[in-house]
Amino acid sequence: VxxxxxxxxxxxxxxxxxxxxxxxxxxxxxxxxxxxxxxxxxxxxxxxxxxxxxxxxxxxxxxxxxxxxxxxxxxxxxxxxxxxxxxxxxxxxxxxxxxxxxPPINLKVFEKSENYSSQKIEDLLEGKITPGKTHVLTSLNRYERKKNIPLALKAFANFLERTSQKTGKAESEIDATLVVAGGWDPRVEENVGHEKELRQLAKELGITAKMVFLKSISNDQRLMLLENTNVLLYTPENEHFGIVPVEAMHMGCIVMACNSGGPLESVANGETGFLNPPKPDLWGEKIFGLLEASPDPERVKKMQAAAKKRVKDNFVMxxxxxxxxxxxxxxxxxxxxxxxxxxxxxxxxxxxxxxxxxxxxxxxx
Structure with missing residues (x-):
């Protein structure tokens, strides 16, 4: 003010x-x-x-x-x-x-607490993943329409379709899970309504069984989720800055974001993540290329190291x-x-x- x-x-x-x-x-x-x-x-x-x-x-x-x-x-x-x-x-x-x-992140917040280390990620994600094996993709935003969360669902569905075509597996057999997590308040009409819309979209896309919806998770749960996430799908367009991609990069996630707003400055395209137009087919193709088409563990490790260095050099207290x-x-x-x-x-x-x-x-x- x-x-x-x-x-x-x-x-x-x-x-x-x-x-x-x-x-x-x-x-x-x-x-x-x-x-x-x-x-x-x-x-x-x-x-x-x-x-x-x-x-x-x-x-x-x-x-x-x-x-x-x-x-x-x-x-x-x-x-x-x-x-x-x-x-x-x-x-x-x-x-x-x-x-x-x-805006900075406080690195001390990312140190494991007792609660953080005691809860199992399998319990948080309703038994839908096998740690170290399942591809975990996460959307971390408030349940608001302006956050464009449907893009994450459609991109994930496209990724499953491409993977099914390559491997011959049914989409239900592909070891991948999409997590939609974020702020949710039962008193806020948009939060309640948008959650219903997202669940309906998941049903229409046939990916409900491959999804987990988490509402108003604690900070410890948030950190545990990021630690076990392979790819963060950051879907808002023209975000003022967006601290979530910075947190995710520090935790070793590959960030995929829209090529507008703050992520243009926080994410180095091709080095610490990927910046794309908000098109589900393009996002699905990028995810498929990273995780299934030509997986390259060494490249991923280099991107993770570069992401952590970028955060340390630019976005810490x-x-x-x-x-x-x-x-x-x-x-x-x-x-x-x-x-x-x-x-x-x-x-x-x-x-x-x-x-x-x-x-x-x-x-x-």
Missing amino acids: SFPIPILRLINSKVLFYCHYPDKLLSTQRSSSIMRFYRFFLDTFEELTTGMAQTIVVNSGFTQQVFLDNFPIIGASKSKKSDEVVKQDGLLIASHMPRILY DVFASNLDKYVQEMQPLSGFNYMAGTILFFMSVAWGVLMSCKVLLFGA
Whole structure:
């Protein structure tokens, strides 16, 4: 939330603002003229107040471009060089390109706990796998339609079909399992409804017997699942960053993701995983090539090692802290009363009073 920034500017505090995604894009309920009027003020003040931060950082290059596209005032005033520190005594002092600061994972979280090591993966996956033998493919997302989980089911069905054609085995005899796991809340209508849709799709594709649905698993179960996963199927498109592929690479999974959004930066195509258009046939072909058509254990080991190194070099707490410290140290000291900050606060107060008055008149207290 950027609205407190003018207050901090009034007292000449250095402000570093971490934008995970513009709020204006997360608020999509704009069907009525009243809501559009309401959001116009909020969106405008979001941009103006965000631009008053001395340094702006974002969680990926994808978010950086979205930020600049949707904040035209900041975008128009940005420096052409992303690493140039700009000192400016006007309304917008964040006139440089927003810096990229990738979210980290805490490696200590991935150390085995007693609960993690005591539960058997066979029990978690309902006896549908033989550890070290069964190909385990995992989709790890919340049960939400925007996560595009049907892509994983269709790709898995395509993989089974290709494997059946090569080996002559019935699809039911192929030693492979797809796990769909993620956040699920019985109070959230979409979670409940989408789970039913996925189960129905699995039935239509004839893969129900080869699937396991897990809901709201614990962190220990999550780690155990990743440790036993061969291929992570990360299906969301245009994800802001996506921490799951990073966690999976650290755990030795081969990541298959859409060629858009954050995975373009976290996954090295062909080296630590594969980036593809969201086409089930293409995903099925890639999975088949990796696991069945021409399996190459040495190649897999090299990809796993490269994935772990990529995570260690770019996405761990020490790297995050070092880059954050660098950006903070580069911030210039401020002095004197900031009249622009005072002006923005005044107009924000007036606009907020008008909006609240309209709300009371239209909807009551």
